[in-house]
Amino acid sequence: MAANTKTSRKAARYAVPVAVAGVAAATVAMVPAFANAGGPDLPKVTAQQLIEKVAASDVQQLSGTAKLSTDLGLPTMASGLLGGGGVTGGSADPQDKVAQLANGTHTFRVAADGPDRQKLTFLDGKDEYSLVHNGADVWGYDSKSNEAFHEKEPQGSERGGDKKAADRLASSPQQLAQEILKEAGPTTDISVGDTAQVAGRDAYQLVLKPKQSGSTVGSVQIAIDAKNGVPLRVQLLAAKGGKPIVDAGFTKVDFAKPAADTFSFTPPKGAKVTEGSDAAREHGAEGKGDGFKALDSFPGLGALTGGANGKGDVKVLGEGWATVARIDTGAGKGLKDMQNDKNTPKEAQQFLNSLGDKVSGKFGEGRVVSTRLVNALITDDGKVYVGAVTKDQLVKTADSAK
Template sequence: MAANTKTSRKVARYAVPVAVAGVAAATVAMVPAFANAGGPDLPKVTAQQLIEKIAASDVQQLSGTARLSTDLGLPKIASGLLGGGGMAGGSANPEDKVAQLATGTHTFRVAADGPDRQKLTFLDGKDEYSLVHNGDDVWGYDSKSNEVFHEKAPAEAGGGAGHERKTGDRLAASPQQFAEEVLKAAGATTDVSVGDTAQVAGRDAYQLVLKPKQSGSTVASVQIAVDAGNGVPLRVQVLSTEGGKPIVDAGFTKVDFAKPSADTFAFTPPKGAKVTDGSDAAGHGTKDDGFKALESLPGLGDLIGGANGKGDMKVLGEGWATIARIDSGTGKGLQGAENDKNAPKEAKQFLDSLGDKVSGTFGEGRVLSTRLVNALITDDGKVYVGAVTKDALVKAADANK
């Protein structure tokens, strides 16, 4: 996410979160497809051929339904504090809606016609939220509150290739974007192969499988189902080393590659709707509101940003095993919050629900855990965070205290 407030609120922010993109590095193993295991009988391809098929796909028109399920293993109290309260809020700001995708299962109607026209409609519950990009305009409409958000598409895109990247693929919020972000981070720390064939949304598909070469990652594999006919990614699943259901499962349930009708992307604010211009709403979204309970923990803001926002950060390792080490400069961790009698009960419950106390040659600290990203906060004010296991964080802290 861009640091500049104005830029960060542009259309590029409205994508379904691609949390695994930063850790999904890939190297192509020339491995033919495995046995079909009950899937469709398709000609064998290598991983290199399948990646080339994705890259060569020129599909820009589609419509259908997609589903995103995210299971980070957050307890209910953590989900509430982090703004995962569902799609029933009364704001038309796209940032607020995207923030709510961090937990649970969400269904969308998707339509796209090239880089200048896309529509995404959230179908959670009886109320709908629509996000429409049509030419120079981006609209968000929340039917529950009858509120409209309006913003101009980024002028710096100029309608060229950058314009397509910022508004076309991202606004569609479809599995293609997940797949592109994963493959973009290609490197030498991943084995890439072709797995079993599958059927997704009624389409025959190959599955591209990315697995970490390194130990210690929370990700067992990333599996990308690719349309056997046109090379469009139809589903992306992020599987956990702990087993169980996927951490992230984003895929089409129905898809049609015919050109959507032009009126699909037409939008006029309903009569009586409250319309908010994006430039006027900068800095006033509800995204930060969900963190108020966390901010009430003494010193937590300093731990995240460093003392006075000047913490020292160092990147340890590479690929799937990457860990960010942040020295807050405060010299203290969360023990102050744990012992503070004035801290809200909910804030302390949040710590207890996420964290295990650990120790090592680095000293003592607490690990805040999810199924994907873990963070070790030491009692001397250092933070180690990455998509790695608790043991990997402790090992890193011992080696880099």
């Protein structure tokens, strides 16, 4: 990949591309916020102006504390699988730690000094887990087990590890907001909501709502610092109401330059250190997508992905908020085969029997597994349809798929 492409990717991490303003222009509601609903009294702005403010923000240095709460409504059994579905190099592996954020409430300290230095320290319980990116090195360290994970970018590459461990630092409100805004398009209505105070700072709120029917998402609300344009909080609200599905925001933030030693890390004496490449080889996960690895992690379900050599095909159906991914596992074995197979482990049988509602249609028969955000249809012939859409919309999409 050309160096200028990598440089662009690096810049995109810290400021929403200016192009977003143009892409979203046709869908932005050009109406200022009139009601503050108890929030700070700020000058009126349009959604277009807010997007441009985020895009123009050049803040690359900050430190503070953030909180992430996630309520997907996962079944108990599924919640127990979190953290064990990916390539794992032990308890210090960043992928394992980030996977645990998919449920519950988590607090962490965050610091950033440009695109090459960031640090997240998870503060769940008395033990700490730190994820540090400093130049070409990414370290994960678990104080409880005294284990460390290390990944280094290849020599001669500029930001060569963008898609590796460095990306696992993208859990801050800034990163979430940037990803959401980059994806905003003609299926999204964008407006300005009530003002708010987040981490003691005055903020506007940008509200994104699906124009399409059938989405499980009611809206996404992004609180944006009124002075510097930094996203301070992101809330994902369900179409059915209730508390946010995802609520990620700073509780304390300072935009001064962090001390240089904030990003220094040396494994403590006696710590077990695992290199990223060693972890991948050890678990034989090269060449398989995260979705297949998650299925493989549960006893007996590897057959649905064709085992370690599965070559499942993924097709995207629909667009915008109604997008559904169809995974044709290529395993030649579906749910019914698994349930009737005497060699299927007891744990897997129990899991299969606990899966959600039975459904049928032009696609055949299957079961729908539901959370507050995502629904997944697993068919008897080995296909999987998954998306942030309602059960009815999912079945409708499967019926019309070719």
